[in-house]
Amino acid sequence: MxxxxxxxxxxxxxxxxxxxxxxxxxxxxxxxxxAIIDTDAISRALTAPGGAAMPALREAFGPTLVAADGGLDRAAMRSAVFADPAALLRLEAILHPMIGAETERQAHLAAPDHxxxxxxxxxxxxxxxxxxxxxxxxxxxxxxxxxxxxxxxxxxxxxxxxxxxxxxxxxxxxxxxxxxxxxxxxxxxxxxxxxxxxxxxxxxxxxxx
Structure with a gap:
């Protein structure tokens, strides 16, 4: 052995x-x-209806950027961050730590087999x-x-x-x-x-x- x-x-x-x-x-x-760890897919999951990031995003940006299904209105958010660099910084401050944590969690799970x-x-x-x-x-x-x-x-x-x-x-x-x-x-x-x-x-x- x-x-x-x-x-x-x-x-x-x-x-x-x-x-x-x-x-x-x-x-x-x-x-x-x-093993593929897709940060875009992680971001979409965090901002989907019921996603872990949605409470903080609603608090930071208000209900106008929340879609009818409770997820992030991605088109509206895209327009907001293109128009206002400060909005992009607020968005990143919320999402990046959460994406980083989930990325490492997935990597840890995948590492023994890949x-x-x-x-x-x-x-x-x-x-x-x-x-x-x-x-x-x-x-x-x-x-x-x-x-x-x-x-x-x-x-x-x-x-x-x-x-x-x-x-x-x-x-x-x-x-x-x-x-x-x-x-x-x-x-x-x-x-x-x-x-x-x-x-x-x-x-x-x-x-x-």
Missing amino acids: STEAPKAALRLGLTGGIGSGKSTVAGLLAEAGA ALLVFDVPLLVESGRWRARVDRVLVVDCETETQIQRVMARSGWTREGVEAVLRKQASRAQRRAAADVLIHNEGLDLVALRGQVLALMQHWGFMER
């Missing part, structure tokens, strides 16, 4: 701008055996806090025009709406500078993208060649 302590799971931060294909890469990593923990964090670069929490950062990148076209096609947003979101996010250069590993998701079909993900998994020793 081995007396060696089990090897700690590798903590990978995954990020990318809107429309970059980050969520697709997360799905491919999950297919290959990684060698790779992937923290899917859209605003990893912008937050300034995540780099110290992960061992490596994987950035999914593509051309800005590609981002715009993808989001318009999938979400029905206007070009102006997508561009407004892009202006609030870190620049491509900032994300690329933060990357330990980069996937340039430009002109790749799903098969080619899967090949890049599997090659990374092999390089890191999580899959046999």
Whole structure:
């Protein structure tokens, strides 16, 4: 019987701008055996009807940003934080500690059964806090025009709406500078993208060649 302590799971931060294909890469990593801790999904759960963050959000922002079902009116909140940077700070002060706690709870549960923990964090670069929490950062990148076209096609947003979101996010250069590993998701079909993900998994020793 081995007396060696089990090897700690590798903590990978995954990020990318809107429309970059980050969520697709997360799905491919999950297919290959990684545990995905999705901070956006955690945020949605916290702000859903009956979510743990809703009492504090109602107190901070009033009932106008609460939807009829009791969850957060995400469109109204998006408009509020775009119009008022102070509102964004209030929102983050409520949500970020709760997201952080739930993220670590999920990581703790997943670690015994997974060698790779992937923290899917859209605003990893912008937050300034995540780099110290992960061992490596994987950035999914593509051309800005590609981002715009993808989001318009999938979400029905206007070009102006997508561009407004892009202006609030870190620049491509900032994300690329933060990357330990980069996937340039430009002109790749799903098969080619899967090949890049599997090659990374092999390089890191999580899959046999």
